[in-house]
Structure formats: structure tokens, C-alpha cells
Amino acid sequence: MNDTAQPPEKCPLLIVIVNYRTADLTINCLHSLVGEVKSLPGTQVVVVDNPSGDDSVARIQEAIATEGWQNWVSLVAAERNGGFAYGNNLAVRSALQSPNPPDYYWLLNPDTLVRPGSLKALVDFITRHPNVGIVGSSFEEADGKPWPFTFRFPTILSELDSGLQLGIVTKLLQKWTLVREMDNQPAPVDWLPGASMMIRREVFESVGLMDEAYFLYYEETDFCLQARRAGWSCWYVPQSRIMHIAGQSTGVTVRNAEPKRLPQYWFDSRRRYFMKNHGWLYSAVADATWLAGYLLWRCRRVIQRKPDTDPPHLLEDFLRNTVFVKPNMPG
Structure with a gap:
């Protein structure tokens, strides 16, 4: 097990997955990435375990060894469970401090499966648009039902709508409503779910890492707002498709429950x-x-x-x- 998340000398993309008691889902997510990392040679994946207190570390280590993923997946055990921003920052900070930091950082939830071509769709889009700082995917539920939503920044009017129903x-x-339904075309948005969010290196250099004072929720909203204020746009790229089972670590946002x-x-x-x-x-x-x-x-x-x-x-x-x-x- 690696103590740090140092990518190799030439790593164009670092994928970060933060695990908390979701070892099976994390391993399934890694399986879905096997074909994707081949589309961008040098891509590395870091799995950060926010101390799960179960056998997550041992099971993920075993999967990496058994599947022969050692050349592109590493596992980092965090010292404490500091939340979503803390876990992602642990890997991103180390990569940014490396001699040749990656150009892009893809934050990916463990309760996701990456559909073929999704990595390339995000990288191609953000590479072609130098003023775009953050890109994100379209989502689908476990049964394949589309979940084509992004979000607007919270305001007084969105709070009225949320309360009044x-x-x-x-x-x-x-x-002004918080939830925004999307179509099948790329579009600028306020903020994207952190379940699949690719960030340009220069955004971190402009605004810093995510705010670790958020344990969970609102950290990606805040980060996208800081990026917007620094002049970076955030885009929804529906050609990148991700299956997402929401709320598996917390149980809070589980759909249909x-x-x-x-x-x-x-x-x-x-x-x-x-x-x-x-x-x-x-x-x-x-x-x-x-x-x-x-x-x-x-x-x-x-x-x-x-x-x-x-x-x-x-x-x-x-x-x-x-x-x-x-x-x-x-x-």
C-alpha cells in the first residue's frame, strides 16, 4: 500500500476515488475503468480509504493484486475520516506537488460505473475548451434510467422553492430552482455533482483545493462557485455517461427509498x-x-x-x- 499518491513521471490524468465502507462498489468501479484508462496512456487511479473501520483496505488491495492493476491503481489509507473534500485533497495535493503534475483530475465516486468512452469524452471536451475549468458527466440509475440533472447555485429564491414545494x-x-434538467447537448452550468467531476490543474492553482471544513455536501457547490469567481466555466458533457447509485456511503440520498x-x-x-x-x-x-x-x-x-x-x-x-x-x- 502506498503512503502517498504520487503519480508517475508522465501522468496526464489522475482519477481519485474516495472509499468509505464501499469496498465492493469501489472494486466494481475499478473494473469499469480498465478499458477507459487505456484510452489515455499514463492515466493513474488513486483510491483513498477514509478509514472505513472494516476490511475495505485489505479487500481493495487484494483486488488490485489479483487483477494485476498495480501499474495504474494505488491505495492510500487516510489517517482520519475528514470527509469528501479531505479524502480527495489528500490525493490531489500530493499529485500537484509532484515534479510533473497531471493536467486533469477526475473525482469519481465509488458507487459509480463508468460507461465506455466516458473518460475520453470529458478529456476531449476540456482539452478543446481552454476556458473550461470543470466538466462533468450525465448520470443514469442502476436500472439504466437516465438522471440528466445538474444544479444552480443556491439562492434565496431556490430556498423558497425548496421549502414551499x-x-x-x-x-x-x-x-432559479436548484435542480436543472439537461438535454443531450453540452452546456455551461453552475455546478455538478462531485460523483463525476473532472478539474483542470490550473483551477486548483487559481482557487486552491476543496474546502475541508465541509465534511460532506456543498463542498463541490462551493468549489464550483470559487472557480466561477476566478473566471473558470463549468460544463455538463452528456457524452460521458456514468451509472451512479446515490447515497451508498451515507444512506441520505438513496433514491426510491x-x-x-x-x-x-x-x-x-x-x-x-x-x-x-x-x-x-x-x-x-x-x-x-x-x-x-x-x-x-x-x-x-x-x-x-x-x-x-x-x-x-x-x-x-x-x-x-x-x-x-x-x-x-x-x-
Whole structure:
């Protein structure tokens, strides 16, 4: 097992996979990359284990040895579980400090399978467009159903839509809603899921690594915003297709399942994002707007006898984590 994530002398692309108790999925993801790394000679993959506390390290090591992947896959055991940004930064930082750092860095979730041609589609696009700093893939669910969505930066209006959950308001606010449905053409977007995000080296040199004060959630949103402010654009490239089983490490965003209570780090990340990027006053208005919308939704749900599909204890948890109760930025 390698102690660092040093790529070889000529490595055009570094792929980083952060594992936390998902050894089987990580190994399956590596299988899906076998053909992809051949399309760009010199590509390296670093698997970072954010101490899983299970047999993940041993199992992934065994798979690397058994499959003969040693020449392009290395495994790094992190000292602590510092979250998504921390795990990715561990590999990216080491590569950036190498004598000949890679041009591109592909952050890839372990709960993904890379469809043929997806790596080349991202590299070709970002290489042809020097002003593009970040590119990302289209997603599909485990059954092959398309999940063609990207996201807009959170704002007060998107918080209103999120809390209110009213179709007519969503239509009126469609230019500001958080979720953006995409078609089959490449397009500039605000931010992309970190499950498949390729980043140009110069972006890290411009804005630094991802903010490790986020344990999980909002770190890729924040990073894309910092890149935008530094003059880099972010693009959706649907020709790169990724199967993604959401929420396998946390259980929070599992699709087609009973919603789970949102963890404390979700609220910490949300509060950090708004306070870091917009200040206390804006964050307070965003909190108040979401609360007003959500209370109206709760009243409408009772009157119209709609099912309760919200995460358990959402209102009380949100109230405990507003900037009115916790005025300081987490982290």
C-alpha cells in the first residue's frame, strides 16, 4: 500500500476515488475503468480509504493484486475520516506537488460505473475548451434510467422553492430552482455533482483545493462557485455517461427509498456555504425564506391530505441550525 499518491513521471490524468465502507462498489468501479484508462496512456487511479473501520483496505488491495492493476491503481489509507473534500485533497495535493503534475483530475465516486468512452469524452471536451475549468458527466440509475440533472447555485429564491414545494411556484422560479434538467447537448452550468467531476490543474492553482471544513455536501457547490469567481466555466458533457447509485456511503440520498433524517453535517455544510459566500444577513434571509415556505407546505399537506415524504424531524432540525440559533460559520 502506498503512503502517498504520487503519480508517475508522465501522468496526464489522475482519477481519485474516495472509499468509505464501499469496498465492493469501489472494486466494481475499478473494473469499469480498465478499458477507459487505456484510452489515455499514463492515466493513474488513486483510491483513498477514509478509514472505513472494516476490511475495505485489505479487500481493495487484494483486488488490485489479483487483477494485476498495480501499474495504474494505488491505495492510500487516510489517517482520519475528514470527509469528501479531505479524502480527495489528500490525493490531489500530493499529485500537484509532484515534479510533473497531471493536467486533469477526475473525482469519481465509488458507487459509480463508468460507461465506455466516458473518460475520453470529458478529456476531449476540456482539452478543446481552454476556458473550461470543470466538466462533468450525465448520470443514469442502476436500472439504466437516465438522471440528466445538474444544479444552480443556491439562492434565496431556490430556498423558497425548496421549502414551499409548490409546482406553480417552481415553474415561475424555473430560472432559479436548484435542480436543472439537461438535454443531450453540452452546456455551461453552475455546478455538478462531485460523483463525476473532472478539474483542470490550473483551477486548483487559481482557487486552491476543496474546502475541508465541509465534511460532506456543498463542498463541490462551493468549489464550483470559487472557480466561477476566478473566471473558470463549468460544463455538463452528456457524452460521458456514468451509472451512479446515490447515497451508498451515507444512506441520505438513496433514491426510491424512505427518507432518512438529515445528519448534522448536512446542516453545518449548508450554513457554511451561505455564510462563507454571502454573509450572515443573506443567510438569515435564506433561512427565514425556507422556513416560511416549508410551514406553508406543511399546512397545505395537512389540508390536502398529502403524504409526508420529508426527512424525519426536518423542521426542528432546521430550526436548530439556522443562523439565528447558530450565528457563527461552522468549520
